[in-house]
Amino acid sequence: MGIAGRRLLWLPAVVAALLTAWAALSRPAAIRLSDLGVYAGAVDGLRHGASLYDFISAGNAPFTYPPFAGLVFLPLAGAPALPLRIGWTIATLTTVFLLAGLLARRIRPGFTVLAPVAAVVLMVSAPVSSTVKYGQVSLFLAAMITVDVLLLRHHRAHGVLIGLAAAIKLTPLIFIPMLWFAGRRRAALVATATFAGCGAFAALVLPGDSWRFWTSEVSHVSRLGYITGVGNQSLNGALMRFDVATPARSMIALVAGGAIAAVALWHAARLARRDDWVSALVITGAAGIVLSPVSWTHHQFWLVLAAALPVRGRARLLWPVLVLAVMLLPVTALGPPLWSNLRLVLAITVAVVIPFLLTTRAPRHEPAYLTQTCCFAGHVKQDGDPVRLRSDRQVGPPAHRRGPGNPAH
Structure with a gap:
């Protein structure tokens, strides 16, 4: 695809950006x-x-x-x-x-x-x-x-x-x-x-x-605004909407939210060690939405990215459709008990359920000789990352791949 074609692909995004800006900047001055x-x-x-x-x-x-x-x-x-x-x-x-x-x-x-x-x-x-x-x-x-x-x-x-x-x-x-x-x-x-x-x-x-x-x-969480409204999709916000009393609500939000965050962090660490850092970010972000006392709509950016999680099996095509429906449509305005808390349900699902259904994301393409466990000039590769060199000399490809067009240096 030529340069003109690639630029044309961005036209819908530019139009969407202009409309979004116009909608924000044309609101009454007071708000x-x-x-x-x-x-x-x-x-x-x-x-x-x-x-x-x-x-x-x-x-x-x-x-x-x-x-x-x-x-x-x-x-x-x-x-x-x-x-x-x-x-x-x-x-x-x-x-x-x-x-x-x-x-x-x-x-x-x-x-x-x-x-x-x-x-x-x-x-x-x-x-x-x-x-x-x-x-x-x-x-x-x-x-x-x-x-x-x-x-x-x-x-x-x-x-x-x-x-x-x-x-x-x-x-x-x-x-x-x-x-x-x-x-x-x-x-x-x-x-x-x-x-x-x-x-x-x-x-x-x-x-x-x-x-x-x-x-x-x-x-003073109450200073953060109308935290019982559906814009707050944290676990604490949902418990407020269900009229759970303060001592019990705080304990449930802390214990259950902490458990969800712990499981999510375990999943995120496992995926990060496989070099799937995008999935690790999304899962951790979802856990933060659940655990935080207040999670407004603008905090929920990570849930939109959940549509890109590499879900395996039959859910592979259905999952992004469900995620985008929840995050693009005003579903929380449809009323309690499920619809008004649907983004919280999505956050919990992303944090603790979907990680069990993920396939291994294809790693970024890097030369194999830079991703092998090795040591050079006193620096050892760690955590699956390419080796970093402490010398001006560059590591070349294996000898069998060298030739007139592929020298060692």
């Missing part, structure tokens, strides 16, 4: 990109000496993230509303395109159609639509996690982006034990140190807000 308004308003108050956690938006929404997030958002303070909203929306949609391309290359290398199709699916999915509509930061954090795992896995900085994402918003913390159990213990320690370092830096710069957040605000 347009409302979460972005909270970020900008809170740090504008911070710049003038107020606490991040004293800010309340016109829509009665407070700032709920750790203090380090306030420092990250400081450049938003005082920015003109319209350019800020347009720029944030463009950055969000660009991130969707980049994620679609990255994930498509990992799921099925060389299949040209997959990336633009993935971009369309993501654009029209409920999590991305919600992210764009509210001006949320969630998609940027998902991109940081994905890049860390898929692109930085052979780099010393592996773990840094996950730690940064968790310092901005606590939900990515679940990806740190995923790294640990997958054998990426150095990366898990790097992520933990990055998270702790960001928190310590915020404590030095904003000691009052840091003390207030970690001793009080972090446990």
Whole structure:
């Protein structure tokens, strides 16, 4: 397929992006990109000496993230509303395109159609639509996690982006034990140190807000909004909708949610050791949705990716259809008890059931002589990753493959 043909494949995704942006930016000014308004308003108050956690938006929404997030958002303070909203929306949609391309290359290398199709699916999915509509930061954090795992896995900085994402918003913390159990213990320690370092830096710069957040605000789940609504698809949210009393609800959410997360992390580690990191990310993300006290629609990005899980047998064709129906259609609005909790059911299924039905995803094509267990210049290959060299000399193919057109160096 020529360059023009490949560009044409992206046209539906571009149209979907424009429509998504128009739908978000044409909302009434009072509710347009409302979460972005909270970020900008809170740090504008911070710049003038107020606490991040004293800010309340016109829509009665407070700032709920750790203090380090306030420092990250400081450049938003005082920015003109319209350019800020347009720029944030463009950055969000660009991130969707980049994620679609990255994930498509990992799921099925060389299949040209997959990336633009993935971009369309993501654009029209409920999590991305919600992210764009509210001006949320969630998609940027998902991109940081994905890049860390898929692109930085052979780099010393592996773990840094996950730690940064968790310092901005606590939900990515679940990806740190995923790294640990997958054998990426150095990366898990790097992520933990990055998270702790960001928190310590915020404590030095904003000691009052840091003390207030970690001793009080972090446990006030009610500040996060209308958490009994169907937008909250965590196990805790479902128990609230079933009117389970507070002590029992907290215990069930902690014990059952923790058990689901433990099983999911075991599955994710097993798949990661087989070099199926995309499936490991999706399963861990699904467990995070179940375990978190609040899992809004824009948190549920990982469930859209569950459509790409390599399910074997007769379910191979039915599974992606079911996933996309749940994540693209407004099924939670159809009412209790099943429909209003259907995305939670999907998250639990992805976390603990579907991993038993997965086939081995074809590994990325790498020369065999770079994926054998070997040692060169004092560095040993670990965890199924290509060997990294500590010498300017390049490892060549086996001798029987060398020839006039394939020299050793």
